[in-house]
Amino acid sequence: QSVLTQPPSASGTPGQRVTISCSGDSSTIGSYTVNWYQQLPGAAPKLLIYTNNRRPSGVPDRFSGAKSGTSASLTISGLQSEDEAEYYCAAWDAGLSGPVFGTGTKVTVL
Amino acid sequence: QVQLRESGPGLVKPSETLSLTCTVSEYSSDYEYSWVWIRQPPGKGLEWIGGLFLSGSTHYNPSLKSRVTISVDTSKKQISLNLRSVTAADTAVYYCARAKGVVIYYMDVWGKGTAVTVSS
Numbered sequence: 001q002s003v004l005t006q007p008p009s010a011s012g013t014p015g016q017r018v019t020i021s022c023s024g025d026s027s028t029i030g031s032y033t034v035n036w037y038q039q040l041p042g043a044a045p046k047l048l049i050y051t052n053n054r055r056p057s058g059v060p061d062r063f064s065g066a067k068s069g070t071s072a073s074l075t076i077s078g079l080q081s082e083d084e085a086e087y088y089c090a091a092w093d094a095g096l097s098g099p100v101f102g103t104g105t106k107v108t109v110l
Numbered sequence: 111q112v113q114l115r116e117s118g119p120g121l122v123k124p125s126e127t128l129s130l131t132c133t134v135s136e137y138s139s140d141y142e143y144s145w146v147w148i149r150q151p152p153g154k155g156l157e158w159i160g161g162l163f164l165s166g167s168t169h170y171n172p173s174l175k176s177r178v179t180i181s182v183d184t185s186k187k188q189i190s191l192n193l194r195s196v197t198a199a200d201t202a203v204y205y206c207a208r209a210k211g212v213v214i215y216y217m218d219v220w221g222k223g224t225a226v227t228v229s230s
Contacts, residue, residue, distance in 0.1 A: 001173070035216040037156075044205055044220045045156065056218065088156055092214045097169055099146075099216065101156040 002028045002093050004102035011108040012079045020105045022072045022089035028100060032092040034072040036065055037101075039086040048087070049074060076107070084109045112136045114206050114221035122200075122228050128193040132206030132221060137187040141165070144209040145189045146217060147180060149202040157202075161209060162189060196228045 005023040012018040024030065036049040047056050049065035052072065062078045072091075076083055089102035118130035132145070146161040160170035162180045170178045179192045189206055203223040209215035 001171075032214060033216075037217075044223050045217075046220065047216070047218050050210075050216050050218070090156075090216065096158070096171065098158045098161065098171060100158065104155045 001096050002100055004028060004089050004091060004100060006087075006089060006102040006105045008103070009106045009108065011110055012076075013110045014079055014081060016079050018076045018079050018107060020074045020087055020089075020107070022074070022102050024070050024072075024091055026070060027094040028070070028091045029067065029072055030070040031094060034065065034067050035090045036063075036074045037088045037090065039088065041085070045088065079107075079109055081109050083107060112208060112219050114208065114219060116204060116206050116221045116224040118204075118224055118226070120225055120227060122196055122226060123230050124197055124228055125195055128191070128196050128200060128226055128228070130191045130204055130206075130224060130226070132189040132191070134187045134189065134208075137184060141212060142210060144211065144215050145180075145182065146207050146209045146215075147189075147191045148205045148207060148217070149200075150205070150223075151199075151202045159191065159193075159204075161215070163212070198228050200226070201228045202226060 033051045037045040038048045039045045052067040053065040064075045087105045093100040113135040115133045122128045141164045144163045147159040162168045177194045205223045206221045207217035208219040210218045
């Protein structure tokens with residue numbers, strides 16, 4: 001089973017831009033699209049970005065995603081206090097024949 | 111929007127079977143969607159348990175495959191999870207989710223989750 005690697009933490013002041021990386025391999029990100037989930041404290045994960053860079057209805061446009069090769073990134077442009085949460089990337093894993101999640105990044109708004 | 115609600119015992123004894131139910135507000139017969147179970151141990155990340163396609167076929171995480179069964183009762187709009195021979199390592203919040211995609215999918219709607227503790 002592959003692992004998607006994320007930095008454990010990221011932070012910024014309100015209004016700043018924060019970027020979270022997600023590193024996979026050829027059996028995950030290198031072959032499939034990436035999705036991002038936001039998990040607020042004590043809540044269930046919520047779909048934030050799907051198919052690399054698409055936002056579901058209702059997700060603010062300050063959230064954007066990108067993918068290149070075997071890596072992906074999530075950018076929060078104009079960080080807000082309500083963005084303080086855990087963020088997980090996810091992609092299909094050919095070896096697992098199922099989805100695999102990233103290790104998670106806790107975003108703190110200073 | 112579709113809503114999912116997990117239910118089941120919050121405490122299970124070691125070696126017993128964990129049984130959870132996910133009730134769906136709108137059970138779509140659209141083959142575009144699948145149903146999955148995911149869990150999150152305390153303070154840890156997310157782990158995919160398995161999924162059920164509308165065709166009726168299932169697939170499971172190889173690390174849990176020997177102990178897991180996912181099934182559906184369409185008349186009750188319920189997806190069930192059974193995990194046998196549980197240990198303390200199975201203590202987690204268990205989520206059911208709708209997944210968009212026929213073969214390869216992503217989870218687009220999640221339930222609120224239900225916490226399960228394995229302890230005697």
